[in-house]
Amino acid sequence: MNKNWTFGRKLAFGFAVSSTFLVGIGVAAYWSIYMLVATATSVTHTQRVLEHVTGLLSQMKDAETGQRGFLLTGEPSYLEPFQAASAGATIVLAELRTLTADNPNQQARISQAEALTAAKFSELKRTIELRRAGRADEAIKIVLSGEGKKVMDTLRAVCEQISREERELLSKREAEADATASTAKMTILGGTALCLLFVIAAGFTITGSLTDRLGMAVGHVQSSSAELQAAATQQASGAREQANAMSEISTTISELGVTSRQIAESAQRVAQIAEQTALSARNGESTVEKGQESIAGIRRQTDLVVSHMLDLGRKSQEIGAVLDIVSELAEQTNILAINATIEASGAGEAGRRFAVVAEEIRKLADRVAGATKGIRIQIDDVRSAVNTTVMTTEGGAKAVDLGARQFADVALAFKQIADLVNTTTEAVREIELSTKQQATAADQVRIAVSDVAQATQETETSSTQTLQTASQLAGLSMDLRRLVHPQAV
Template structure:
């Protein structure tokens, strides 16, 4: 079933389509008339140019005959004018004939004839000037100029006849187009009037039926609207009460959020102080680590020196072994010398004394070498003990350094945890502040909602009153519609 709006739309659409069709036909007719008028104007211009060419050629022929008979130059003025104007008129005429191939052919033929005639006129004028009247009349008596002029007249006549035929055809086209446009306007107007009349009758009937149905729907809807308005008023009162309770709860939540924000801010301050202390402890541990590293380097240096001392003690032992062997050899030599001195008697007594001194010196050297060896062995033992003690100390230093590294790593972790705690406390502070802001906004929104609920409660009465008035108006409209003829 079509609705009233759809029927109205279809009626207007048909009327618009018909009006558009009339406009299109009229526009096309006017456009054809305009084009035809332009072509007619161009054809008239072509006919005028053709007549001008023929008139100029006649003037040129008459002028040259007058000059041949009289010999006076004043007779040549029309001829000179033709020499100037004929090419111009032909140049203007040529584009006017471009749509007609037959006319173009005749135009080219006429242009050739005109050139021949003008040359013939020129030759006769030159003959008159050079040889006199008799020679000029003799050339005229041959009849060449008349023959050529007759041929030109024939071609020009054909061109004029062709253009006149075109004018008659275009006049018929104009009349036919005008008839079509008049018919389109007349019949389109009649059809439009009939269509509007039918649409008016159809819409009137549809208005009576559909508006009556719509009025009944409005009556039912007004009753439902009145009931809904009463329910809305009750709901608005309940909503206002709930909004008041929620607003109180939100206010308490806002106070709690502010306390949490203050506590979070204090946590941030304490965390920042702890982070500062952790960074200070990390610096102290770094200094202690550097001290242990320096101690380790000193111990390594002592170990190197002790090892060097042991190597030099071994070298001294080797030297002492050589000295001991040298002392024993010297002692043997001294004993042999003493024996030889004793055998020599008085001659070897002095040498015996020297040998005895050398032997005593060798004995003392041997004794000294043994003492030095004992001392070197003591030094070597002390060096070994020192090296072992130094290695033990070095191991202890390494263990202490590792412990310091562990402590430093623990401090670094503590510092990182403190930084994380600080960031978390700041985020908590920021989130709490945002929460407090959101709660404030929510409190404002709830206040606005409560106010809107109160306003809704107040407007529900107005809505109920409006529904009652709407029911009265629908009844009046129903009576008005039903009183119309269907």
């Protein structure tokens, strides 16, 4: 490391080398993890192939079990394992072919397994068909011939070859995973150790260089800080007195400006409220006018209802007169029917039919008289209801007239309120304008004084900060001296 390098360059160099070590360790760790994941995926793939090979043999055993049960009993229910195995074996073989698509040797063995599986199922189906046809002896002969056993033995051998190669691949991949893990551990541990050694060496080197340079600078800082502290003390004392005086003046003018703005804001709010009140009064006046129009309409409708009710009363009286005539005719008809009955009874056998007709006429006259009485009662009820309605409607009309007069009074009051609110609004606006002018003048004075006060405060602040900086600088120089040369303190 060059001695003429600055402190920042030395730190940058140390961080750059440390970061390079860390990046190398990270890349090695990432590559190792990637290889472990790939190896784990391959191991899982191999295990799936082994599971499918075992599943194929299991399916074939189930098929043989179903076939033997059917040959012995003849019950179709024993064929369920055979049927399930027939469909399942095809699926397992297809998945095996997909899983070993990258291995030509395994593809060839799977082709053999497919042919053997087809031959076995053909033999099983042939014996099942013979048993269904009632030729059980022939089916058993085929089983005893050992043809199916040879096929199964060959299939087991092929499956064993497939499993053996997959187990070899599994062992190889597990060995690769172990080797990759070991390499990753060594790389990470070695890189970490080198990185720590370099950081420690760089730390010692940079610390020694920094100590020498700081020792020379501390002396200059101590002498300069003492001079600066004395000058800052005098400047801060004078600036503090001037700042206190200007602060009092600025505070007084600020309070005056705040009071003026509050008065202006209050006047503005009063003006807004007065305008809203005037608007509400005008709206109320419009609403009252609409109410008067609605009451006039109600009055017209009431008069029309009274007129219809009076017409209904007159018509009910006319109906009553007609009912009187009908009742009188019914009584006369009844009397004539009675006389006719008496005359018919005196006429003997010849007047009997006439007596029957007269009796029916009398009954009809009685019904007419009864109906007439019922109608008269209903007409009287209608007449009474009409009279009550007319009286009630007239009372409502009087109430409507009274409401109309009251609405007129309310409308007059709203007009007076609107006039008063307009006058108040104009007065408040004049107050608002005057107050705004006063607030503007106060703001101008306040701004001028505030500028002077701000300049004074800035001077005081600058002096105080200079004094604080000088004090801090003196303390810092002592601290640096303690750090660099503890025995010199």
